[in-house]
Amino acid sequence: MKLYVIKIGGNVIDNSARLHQFLKDFAELEGLKILVHGGGKVATQISSSLGIEAKLVDGRRITDIETLRVVTMVYAGLINKNMVAQLQRYGNNAIGLTGADGNFIRAKKRPVKTIDYGFVGDLDENSIQAESIGKLLDASFTPVFCALTHDGDGQLLNTNADTIASALAVALAEIYETTLIYCFEKKGVLQDIDDEGSLIREIGPQRYETLKLEKIVSEGMLPKLDNAFAAIKSGVKEVIIGQADELHYLNTNATFGTMLRS
Numbered sequence: 703m704k705l706y707v708i709k710i711g712g713n714v715i716d717n718s719a720r721l722h723q724f725l726k727d728f729a730e731l732e733g734l735k736i737l738v739h740g741g742g743k744v745a746t747q748i749s750s751s752l753g754i755e756a757k758l759v760d761g762r763r764i765t766d767i768e769t770l771r772v773v774t775m776v777y778a779g780l781i782n783k784n785m786v787a788q789l790q791r792y793g794n795n796a797i798g799l800t801g802a803d804g805n806f807i808r809a810k811k812r813p814v815k816t817i818d819y820g821f822v823g824d825l826d827e828n829s830i831q832a833e834s835i836g837k838l839l840d841a842s843f844t845p846v847f848c849a850l851t852h853d854g855d856g857q858l859l860n861t862n863a864d865t866i867a868s869a870l871a872v873a874l875a876e877i878y879e880t881t882l883i884y885c886f887e888k889k890g891v892l893q894d895i896d897d898e899g900s901l902i903r904e905i906g907p908q909r910y911e912t913l914k915l916e917k918i919v920s921e922g923m924l925p926k927l928d929n930a931f932a933a934i935k936s937g938v939k940e941v942i943i944g945q946a947d948e949l950h951y952l953n954t955n956a957t958f959g960t961m962l963r964s
């Protein structure tokens with residue numbers, strides 16, 4: 703059976719009109735599906751309004767106890783529950799989750815090396831309880847995961863949403879024919895970041911190395927592509943990086959965005 707694991711990016715979450723259109727399209731997508739969301743931009747705004755300065759290193763948030771409280775409220779509460787309510791409105795029986803719910807995603811607190819990331823969780827090959835998540839899918843629920851996991855010892859951990867999506871896709875690929883889709887605000891991986899007409903339709907590992915050397919891909923796109931290639935290597939059938947507004951093309955079998963190949 704086919705399964706879509708779809709991650710929605712922070713810039714779309716921050717734009718309510720775009721987010722609503724995306725959620726409507728997601729609800730109308732045929733077949734089994736899982737949604738994963740972050741919301742880093744909203745967390746940064748709310749942190750700042752509370753007088754807590756956001757600190758990110760290599761795209762990862764330094765999560766002290768105050769920040770963990772904020773991201774718990776923002777990711778598991780504000781964003782997750784509003785998304786679930788919208789999906790219900792469009793007839794999709796969504797169920798909002800952190801990784802602690804159902805013990806679906808267990809992580810390990812990132813060890814302190816040169817940088818102490820605080821309450822940030824890393825995933826490994828045993829983190830995802832794929833069979834338990836499969837039971838939700840079998841019961842016709844659509845899981846909606848936020849960017850929080852737990853350590854099994856009572857501690858919530860902040861985990862990058864791109865990484866959660868990749869790990870879910872890899873674990874579920876043992877049960878389902880899985881496609882991983884990263885939806886964000888651009889058409890896909892672009893040759894020129896300011897030109898939406900410069901979409902790169904397909905990338906393999908060698909082209910990725912060249913794109914990195916030429917600095918055509920940078921910032922958030924680097925960990926996204928690393929997560930995407932990791933998924934392809936570990937059994938995920940296909941990975942697409944594309945625009946949230948174009949998700950509806952999946953129902954027509956038309957291609958969109960950048961397709962990754964092994």
Ligand SMILES: Nc1ncnc2c1ncn2[C@@H]1O[C@H](COP(=O)(O)OP(=O)(O)O)[C@@H](O)[C@H]1O
Pocket residue numbers: 710711712713714740885886887888890891892893894895918919920921922923926
């Ligand atoms: N070649 C590229 N094509 C498209 N986006 C790129 C490229 N290089 C860097 N980026 C940046 O990567 C960002 C996406 O990464 P990120 O912000 O982490 O995504 P998300 O919205 O999913 O959290 C884009 O908003 C863009 O600024």
Ligand SMILES: CC(=O)N[C@@H](CCC(=O)OP(=O)(O)O)C(=O)O
Pocket residue numbers: 710711712713739740741742743745761762763773822823849860861862863864
């Ligand atoms: C550890 C870590 O960095 N976690 C991320 C989780 C949210 C996320 O991934 O959000 P986007 O997809 O919107 O970037 C953060 O707090 O920013």
